[in-house]
Amino acid sequence: MKLTKLTAVLIALSLSAGAMAAKHDVNIKFSKGISKKQRKFMDRDLEVLEKLEFFRDADQETLKVMGLQKLNSKTATTWLEQRVAFVIEETDWKKIEKKISIEEKFFSFENQNVEPTIERPTSAPTGEGVVVMSNLGAALYYAGKSSRSLFSYPIKTGLFKKEKVKFSSPRAGLIMIGEGHFMDRFDHDQDNKDAKANSFGRLSTFFHEARHSDGAGKNLGFFHAVCPDGHDFQGYNACDRNLNGPYAVGAQMTKEFLKNCDDCDDVVKEKMKVSYLASVDRIIIETKKPGSSDSFDVTTLEFSLEMKEMLLAFQSGAEKEAAMKEITELKAKILAISESEGTIEVTASQYIDASPEGERID
Amino acid sequence: MLLQKAKGLTKKTKITYLIIIMAITIIAVAFLFKAKLDETNTSSARAPINTEEAHHHHDHEEENHDHTINAAAAPAKTNIIRIGSQGVESEVEKWTLPVFKSYVNDTFKTLPNLKDARGLKDEEVHQNPKLVMDAGLRLGSIKKQIKLNSEFEEEGMKFYDKCALKKDGLTPVRALCLANLVYMKNQKGEDFELEKYPEKVKDLAQKALELSF
Known part of the structure; x- marks a missing residue:
């Protein structure tokens, strides 16, 4: 009996020695299924964040977007911990669905009857790209809320350790990482894989995804908006119709990392700058909508637009592509006429309340 | 001495000691191995960067281009340069004017355009796509x-x-080009008309100018 106990203690000791290998204290748990290589990079990134000296004052805009009083390694890691609890490996949706359990039926969700704003992409070619990172927690919380059931998902975090994440809030904080997150081609510094700048790139993505753990009611999950006509990614669900969404968070963090990276050379800095600008460009500052108009031109164009949009469902390939181009042109014409008539409605985007609904339960 | 001591112990205690010794040995070996592995990784990361491997992909991408492009690809193979407070650390990094011109022309030709961007899969667009990052590397x-x-x-x-005016170019890339141009013109004290650039490019360039140059 004594012998068995001693052996168990020894095994536990050797296991905890392995677990202590991470050189940071950030309280985010990792699935055992994540490859050692990916885990090493994630630990390194969190270590970089935890030890980063934010020696330059943060922009007021960063503080406003993040909802922080000040930005330092402590507040930044806490911000992340509040929104990310678990990180799992890339998993097929079918497998995820199979592993989901219903913890409680008719669970009482906050804002039960309020649907979040989810915009449908109009022109993005769907298909499998490489997975970088995605916030499963927010999606599964929403799925559970829609079916009035409290979902849970099991995660193996150790050799003999299994934990369960319950989606009682978008703050459940389940993030899935994919191969794309670690690809050389996305590195800011391609000459040194371990460069801080590469951690900064991955951390900005991490902060972006973490923002999806926020929001309530119609702003639940800070889901993305469809990029407007004329935007580089028009029609894709890859923009934000608010000033403090995931793209703003990612952009501001990239900016802060750039400000605090004295050992980044010009090539690296230029890449970080383009990355910052590419995120800023996804923030829709204002939304223009044609107001009601009695103009014959507008009425005719609107009728034509409606017809083309209806037919879109039955089209494919080049025919669909041509139709979508015509739709974009028609919308632009209607907007232009409304603008000249002075009937256009312009809505400025706002900083929205990021407080989440529900609470994380262990 | 140890043997004498061992003689007085029960079989159970002996096995316990044996397990302890074995476990300590395994842990020690594992730590030593890990330390050695870390040392190897660190030293390779800190070694002077002769990045054949890092640029392999880059070379591959350009091997089908004409001779001008191949000539331009050559300087990209050089070691990374650090411009510290003491100035340039490696003079070897300097290119000649013809090589620079060739690289710049090649870059202009390879800048991503709207057609490339709008052909991407939705998942590729969620984070900054590779084509934007590649343009950043060249800039x-x-x-x-x-x-x-x-x-x-x-x-x-x-x-x-030219880059800032590229009508079918991507806005963040055009904006960064414009920001660099504005910065250089300001440094030289030259007058500069901004009217010919689109508003969206100017707005984003303004954001870029808030960053250090």
Whole structure:
């Protein structure tokens, strides 16, 4: 009996020695299924964040977007911990669905009857790209809320350790990482894989995804908006119709990392700058909508637009592509006429309340 | 001595000691192995960067281009340069004007356009796509060379102007080009008309100018 106990203690000791290998204290748990290589990079990134000296004052805009009083390694890691609890490996949706359990039926969700704003992409070619990172927690919380059931998902975090994440809030904080997150081609510094700048790139993505753990009611999950006509990614669900969404968070963090990276050379800095600008460009500052108009031109164009949009469902390939181009042109014409008539409605985007609904339960 | 002591112990205690010794040995070996592995990784990361491997992909991408492009690809193979407070750390990094011109022309030709962007899969667009990052890398190399060689400034500014005006170019790339151009013109104290650039490019360039140059 004594012998068995001693052996168990020894095994536990050797296991905890392995677990202590991470050189940071950030309280985010990792699935055992994540490859050692990916885990090493994630630990390194969190270590970089935890030890980063934010020696330059943060922009007021960063503080406003993040909802922080000040930005330092402590507040930044806490911000992340509040929104990310678990990180799992890339998993097929079918497998995820199979592993989901219903913890409680008719669970009482906050804002039960309020649907979040989810915009449908109009022109993005769907298909499998490489997975970088995605916030499963927010999606599964929403799925559970829609079916009035409290979902849970099991995660193996150790050799003999299994934990369960319950989606009682978008703050459940389940993030899935994919191969794309670690690809050389996305590195800011391609000459040194371990460069801080590469951690900064991955951390900005991490902060972006973490923002999806926020929001309530119609702003639940800070889901993305469809990029407007004329935007580089028009029609894709890859923009934000608010000033403090995931793209703003990612952009501001990239900016802060750039400000605090004295050992980044010009090539690296230029890449970080383009990355910052590419995120800023996804923030829709204002939304223009044609107001009601009695103009014959507008009425005719609107009728034509409606017809083309209806037919879109039955089209494919080049025919669909041509139709979508015509739709974009028609919308632009209607907007232009409304603008000249002075009937256009312009809505400025706002900083929205990021407080989440529900609470994380262990 | 140990043997004498061992003689007085029960079989159970002996096995316990044996397990303890074995476990300590395994842990010690594992730690030593890990330390050795870390040392190897660190030293390779800190070694002078002769990045054949890092640029392998880059070379591959350009092998089908004409001779001008191949000539331009060559300087990208050089070691990374650090411009510290003491100035340039490696003079070897400097390119010649023809090489710079060739690289700049090649860069302009390979800048991503709207057609490329709008053909991407939705998942590829969620984070910054590779084509944007690649453009950033090339703009970085150009900026580095301009900093190293003041005689490249004119050629560099011409490139930035063309890039910022590229109608089918991506807005963040055009904006960064415009920001570099504005910065250089300001440094030289030259007057500069901004009217010919689209509003969205100017707005984003303004954001870029808030960053250090």
